[in-house]
Amino acid sequence: MKRLTIAAAAAAFAWMGFAGAAHAEWPERAVTIIVPWSAGGGTDATARAVAAELQKRLGQPFNVVNRTGGGGLVGHITIANAPNDGYTLGVITIETTMYAAQGIPGAEPENFTLIGRFNADPIAVNVRADAPYSTVAELIDAVKANPGAIKASGANTGGLSHLAWAGLLNQLDVDPSASPWIASAGSAPAMQQLAADAIQVVATSPAEARALVEAGEAKTLALLSGERSPVYPDLPTTDEIFSIKWSPLPFRGLAGPADLPAETTATLAAQLKEITEDPEFNKFMDGRGFSVAYQNSADFTKTVSDSRTGLVESMKVLGLAK
């Protein structure tokens, strides 16, 4: 009996010792990762891959929770409003730079601790495979020649895809209303509309257009980017074709609420860097057509602030800002 008591006491001490040691190190319990977009989409898929790697490396569960709605707004605000103890993190997207200009506060870059970027894929211009234009220049000429006839889609009105397409037209001195925007719930329904021959252009990332491109139903004409993508080296960019500067680059990055503890941010940033160098992770991203584009906290913060300046300016020109 006595021996049993001693054993129990020893076990209790061991457990307390373990708990005490663990207390110094984040994470000592499960971490929640909030994804503001629906399960199955690109943000969700990449976030789950990052979460699985973090779980493997840090030894605690990293649970992905989809908090969707309101064009990503609900999830982003949930991340920003979470307690800043490091146990609620999230994956944020470029829409955080646009909400404030649309008149909705609470999910601006300042509301987050930006830990690091892991992916950035430019928007591409996609058309039907049997479309009469084989280059983006011919497409733009067709828009000019026949205002209102070429309908484009890819996201909600005022979403990034819309801004990217309207901004391109604006850069080329074409009135954006010459190619009316059809509001859709995302790139998948827009691609369906394209395949059904109801619309003519879809502005979305090449990864999201890929299945239909490979099926011979659609073709990708060009990337809206400053430089060619390593994943799609043959795709020309609109910057090189038209000698303009217009690259609304959507990003996916790990973030937490503002003022996360510095050690937590440092641990996460170091792990994220290692993950983006991991061959398994790269194989996964490559397999789905996502590029791996790591940026540390400082660079990521600068990228976010730069794209915010550019996007808000374009939103004002296009009448999409309040």
Next chain:
Amino acid sequence: MTIDAFIGALGIVFQPAVLIAILGGALYGLFIGAIPGLTATMATALLVPLTFYMDPIPAIAIIVSTTAMAITAGDIPGALMRIPGTPASAAYVEESYSMTLKGRAETALSIGIFFSAIGGLVGALVLMISGPILARIALKFSSFEFFWLALLGLMTSALVSAKDPARGFISLLLGILISTVGLDVTSGQPRFTFGSIELMGGISFIPTMIGMFALAEVLRGFSSSASFPPAFNTARIRPFRGMGKLLMRYPLSLLRGASLGTAIGALPGVGGDVSAWIAYGVSRRFSRTPEKFGTGHEEGLIEATSSNNAGLSAAWIPALVFGIPGDAVTAIAVGVLFMKGLNPGPRLFLENPTMPMAIIMTFFVANLLLFPLGWLAIKGSRHILAVPRNLIVPVILICCILGSFAINNTMFGVGIMLIAGIVGYILESNGFPIAPVILGLVLGPILERNFIMSMQIADGNLLGFFERPIAAGLGIVVCSVALVPLLSRVIRHLPISTRSEK
């Protein structure tokens, strides 16, 4: 599909790893589906990290069998406690629950599982034989066609609630009104949000559905007009008894349900939720005994539940052939396929036909597995009805709270569920049916989004809805379904003299 591919696929599927994955997925799906509020989508999303460590075919097999079982098991709480497991089973939950109230819970459960499995097998067969052709047709559907389809779905509410069509229509409008809450997809304007961030995301139908059906039932249990399901009257229950006889009596219902489910399920974005409603409505429309519907009649139940599972298999058609997911489950599965280097698309069928064949074959195995596992589930469910009422009510309440919390991990969902429960109770005690509210909530956004998309494409010209051939065909069907009963009534009331002049 060649014989070689078929034999190759057999070799891939009938391996211990794949069969264990299917069995494991089915048991897990049974568990998730039987708990109200936990959905097949959630079950699949939770599986994704596990699939990282699996080979491609077992990874897909576990998703397939989990969803098939979860959707089928969703009928169990519906029949026993009036908590629909999925929006699809909300279409016929009244029917199966009234069967339980009559002491025929065993039959209700048996129909749910037996005909689900057969519907699933039919869907898998169609997927195997004509997957690529069907996918090509599905790809021709644009917002114009989806609009008509959504409208057709809404019109079935009149058939679902034929006891009092006017009240049914009001319920439907209420559901559509609730569906407008949130940021509108076209302009991003907040509607009915009163400054609440949570409301900007809209009111999701899972907590609403749980509240309106289950909580309202609990509330009614406290009122004087309460009616409780009787316990199973036999100690020895025999699942699937009499199913063969039902199959002989209603072969057409099964066939119609399964083919409707396959056709509608193959359309990306509409999927199985709508097909169960349309199947139930069609069944009533063509039944020889429509007056029996809603009182615990087998016919509609057979048709709707078989269409449900057929649609589940068919949702994989556009996903496998074009990489366009039909619902959230296939969206996750498409992600897993990409991750495993099996990029969905016609090339998958041409270059590596054994792989898609093996995937389709897992559907057969998973649906066949429904028979033994369903048998066990029915055996076990006897104990649920044997539990005294004062114990089962708290359990139902916990299920309600758990399910509505789990959908987004917020207390907001629980609040929605509580309000919906009270509203549902008031509606029902005044003779307003609940099913049309859920139908409006599910289809409202689809209808609105596709209407606005279509109007933008057609530059505001309403005739655009008749310009595309399939859209025109669907439009004529919808208009005639709406107008024919009206016209026939007008003609019947015309004086005989004017009729003969025509």
